[in-house]
Amino acid sequence: EMFYGRRALLEEIRGQRQENFLIVGPRKIGKTSLLQRVRFELERQGYRVIPRGMDYTTAPSSRELLKAMISELWEDIDPARALAGFALGEALPPLRSVVDEWSRRHPDRSIAIVLDEIDTILRTERRNYLLGEWREASTLGQALATLLPITAPPRTEDQLAQVKGALTGAGWPPDVVEGIIEGLKTPAEERRQSPLLEELRSVAALLLQGGAVCRVILAGHAEMVEARWDLFGPLLNFAKQRMLGPLDEGSAERMVREPFARLGLRFESAGAEQLLLDKTFRVPAWIQHCGALIIQSIDERLRVSRREEQKIAERDVIVALEKVHAEERAALQSENGMYMLGPECSFVLLSLVDEP
Numbered sequence: 001e002m003f004y005g006r007r008a009l010l011e012e013i014r015g016q017r018q019e020n021f022l023i024v025g026p027r028k029i030g031k032t033s034l035l036q037r038v039r040f041e042l043e044r045q046g047y048r049v050i051p052r053g054m055d056y057t058t059a060p061s062s063r064e065l066l067k068a069m070i071s072e073l074w075e076d077i078d079p080a081r082a083l084a085g086f087a088l089g090e091a092l093p094p095l096r097s098v099v100d101e102w103s104r105r106h107p108d109r110s111i112a113i114v115l116d117e118i119d120t121i122l123r124t125e126r127r128n129y130l131l132g133e134w135r136e137a138s139t140l141g142q143a144l145a146t147l148l149p150i151t152a153p154p155r156t157e158d159q160l161a162q163v164k165g166a167l168t169g170a171g172w173p174p175d176v177v178e179g180i181i182e183g184l185k186t187p188a189e190e191r192r193q194s195p196l197l198e199e200l201r202s203v204a205a206l207l208l209q210g211g212a213v214c215r216v217i218l219a220g221h222a223e224m225v226e227a228r229w230d231l232f233g234p235l236l237n238f239a240k241q242r243m244l245g246p247l248d249e250g251s252a253e254r255m256v257r258e259p260f261a262r263l264g265l266r267f268e269s270a271g272a273e274q275l276l277l278d279k280t281f282r283v284p285a286w287i288q289h290c291g292a293l294i295i296q297s298i299d300e301r302l303r304v305s306r307r308e309e310q311k312i313a314e315r316d317v318i319v320a321l322e323k324v325h326a327e328e329r330a331a332l333q334s335e336n337g338m339y340m341l342g343p344e345c346s347f348v349l350l351s352l353v354d355e356p
Contacts, residue, residue: 097146099111115217257273279317290317
């Protein structure tokens with residue numbers, strides 16, 4: 001009950017079973033809190049939500065993140081294999097194949113992949129994609145091989161000859177045909193790992209058992225918006241994009257008032273409450289941070305306390321706002337501060353800039 005606002009978006013994500021979503025918003029606007037709530041709501045609907053406890057802020061690499069998702073599903077399919085884990089350098093099975101196998105064991109149950117901070121991986125994987133690595137013929141052959149069932153035996157020479165003949169007959173150049181065939185013949189442990197975003201797009205297209213679905217919900221900022229318009233990128237026409245802005249007025253007022261009320265605290269005047277609302281610009285993280293600073297200030301006073309000092313004075317609000325604004329100034333002046341904030345957050349800049 002301590003989650004405020006975003007109800008319309010939550011209902012949209014809950015209600016549209018076939019849709020993937022890209023949640024876009026600047027830092028501290030509440031993307032992480034929203035995704036935590038999305039995970040909770042989807043689990044209540046019976047989804048198997050992955051990954052747990054890991055995103056791009058905690059995963060050392062996209063491979064580790066992919067391995068975490070595959071391992072979680074393997075725990076349901078083959079606990080002994082999941083316990084053994086994957087050796088360093090060992091090729092991971094395609095996520096698509098693992099999801100398909102999981103669905104056969106758990107028919108009628110859907111999967112949701114919910115990932116935060118997607119911009120981090122875009123900075124590396126998109127560059128590789130645009131350089132053409134994923135479109136090389138040999139890599140294409142490897143990709144085709146990964147779409148086969150996990151239990152499928154290696155392709156025979158006769159099968160490869162049929163593929164080669166079909167590609168040649170369709171007009172592919174000889175060098176491209178040879179590259180694709182070489183890729184198909186590449187042992188699984190030597191295959192180049194496909195980019196994570198390609199894996200996510202592939203798995204979201206699966207038709208699972210009993211009408212179940214595999215949905216992907218990603219959160220990020222400027223790089224994700226840019227990637228969505230990339231004609232050669234994996235996010236083009238992949239998901240519905242929803243922008244996350246400040247809280248609506250009613251939700252912001254509740255977020256300012258209710259947590260204090262639960263602690264027996266109230267504002268000394270309506271002006272003090274309105275000041276906190278106005279100068280945090282309804283940004284959830286700012287409201288939360290200011291609230292924590294105000295409680296800390298009152299707690300220090302109450303050590304020599306009188307009961308009336310449990311009121312939140314305008315001075316408490318001003319001191320908390322000054323600290324938060326100072327931290328934001330420092331963040332903006334850091335090496336990547338402007339990049340992290342982005343143009344959508346100009347309403348924050350207006351509150352911080354001292355000169356034109």
